[in-house]
Amino acid sequence: MLGYLGTGAFLEATFENWESEFLQMGMYVILTVFLFQKGSSESKPVDRDAPQDEDPRDAPLKAATPWPVRRGGWVLKLYEHSLSIMFLLLFLASFALHAVGGSEEYSSEQQSHGQPPVTVLAYLATSRFWFESFQNWQSEFLAVAVLVGASVYLRERGSPESKPVAEPHYETGA
Numbered sequence: 001m002l003g004y005l006g007t008g009a010f011l012e013a014t015f016e017n018w019e020s021e022f023l024q025m026g027m028y029v030i031l032t033v034f035l036f037q038k039g040s041s042e043s044k045p046v047d048r049d050a051p052q053d054e055d056p057r058d059a060p061l062k063a064a065t066p067w068p069v070r071r072g073g074w075v076l077k078l079y080e081h082s083l084s085i086m087f088l089l090l091f092l093a094s095f096a097l098h099a100v101g102g103s104e105e106y107s108s109e110q111q112s113h114g115q116p117p118v119t120v121l122a123y124l125a126t127s128r129f130w131f132e133s134f135q136n137w138q139s140e141f142l143a144v145a146v147l148v149g150a151s152v153y154l155r156e157r158g159s160p161e162s163k164p165v166a167e168p169h170y171e172t173g174a
Contacts, residue, residue, distance in 0.1 A: 007104070011100060015094045016136060017136060018094040018098075019091060019095050027144070028144050029084050032044070098129075102129055103120045106126065106128065
């Protein structure tokens with residue numbers, strides 16, 4: 001089992017999955033900034049301002065204010081988007097490791113059939129790499145779309161992702 005953990009097959013399968021997860025969560029974070037859906041517990045309020053939209057440059061500084069807000073400038077700009085930047089970096093790292101592990105596994109298969117091994121860049125140009133990526137990406141986006149859409153009409157008592165059970169569909173839960 002320990003030997004398997006260092007193989008291209010393990011790297012490919014693991015990081016192919018992580019790649020789609022980080023893409024999903026990153027897009028979820030970014031899209032919830034711009035997309036509003038009346039009645040969705042996943043949406044900011046449609047008819048009023050949300051605390052997440054307040055400009056940190058206008059906030060009173062306190063001792064507990066995060067240092068990037070006190071510092072301002074480009075540090076604050078990075079901090080304002082640190083969640084999506086983290087997901088982007090995790091996605092890119094997973095994408096790269098998927099390519100590295102996949103090229104190793106693909107090369108091994110190629111060599112067993114008397115073909116030459118491929119480089120990571122050559123593997124990125126194969127339909128196999130993109131099939132592996134896209135089959136995962138589409139399922140992640142489908143899952144997010146169903147979660148957001150279903151949260152308008154369906155409830156799960158006790159879940160922080162759900163509106164209170166007695167609230168009307170057209171009101172976003174607190």
